Amino acid sequence: MSVVVAVVADGVAYVGGDTLVTTENVSLLSIPKVHRLPSALVGLVGDCAAETRLMRVLQAMPPEATAGDIVAAMTIAVPEVADYGTAEALIVHPNGMVWVSDAAIPVTQDWWAIGAGDAVALGALHALRDKPPRPRVEAALQAASAVCPSVGGRLTVHSLA
Numbered sequence: 001m002s003v004v005v006a007v008v009a010d011g012v013a014y015v016g017g018d019t020l021v022t023t024e025n026v027s028l029l030s031i032p033k034v035h036r037l038p039s040a041l042v043g044l045v046g047d048c049a050a051e052t053r054l055m056r057v058l059q060a061m062p063p064e065a066t067a068g069d070i071v072a073a074m075t076i077a078v079p080e081v082a083d084y085g086t087a088e089a090l091i092v093h094p095n096g097m098v099w100v101s102d103a104a105i106p107v108t109q110d111w112w113a114i115g116a117g118d119a120v121a122l123g124a125l126h127a128l129r130d131k132p133p134r135p136r137v138e139a140a141l142q143a144a145s146a147v148c149p150s151v152g153g154r155l156t157v158h159s160l161a
Contacts, residue, residue, distance in 0.1 A: 047085025
């Protein structure tokens with residue numbers, strides 16, 4: 001598992017994630033968890049096989065796909081990949097974000113996190129709520145990486161206006 005962290009502020013979405021892939025806390029390789037689509041940033045966490053299948057769904061999305069289209073596709077895809085393990089997706093649009101598991105659930109605040117390091121990341125986001133968005137995301141990723149053995153590797157932050 002990993003962590004994906006998001007903050008939306010002033011019409012800009014900031015989404016960060018780690019790149020570590022582990023099995024039983026043994027580091028195997030590095031794979032980006034945040035993916036850029038024309039209308040949204042999407043963070044994926046979970047079992048590698050399930051995550052890979054969700055990534056294929058995202059790659060098949062047409063360039064004109066809206067955030068709503070992405071949410072609809074992921075809402076169908078997440079239960080379909082259950083044979084390969086569990087996965088979560090955080091779909092973030094500059095005007096708001098939606099967390100998807102087996103159903104689209106709107107997030108009512110302007111920041112969120114998913115994955116193994118989500119509790120630590122959420123605590124950091126809350127503690128730093130008066131700071132600019134990019135440094136909040138970076139600090140939340142660093143905190144989760146410092147505490148959670150399945151979070152690590154290169155930490156990346158993407159933005160989309």
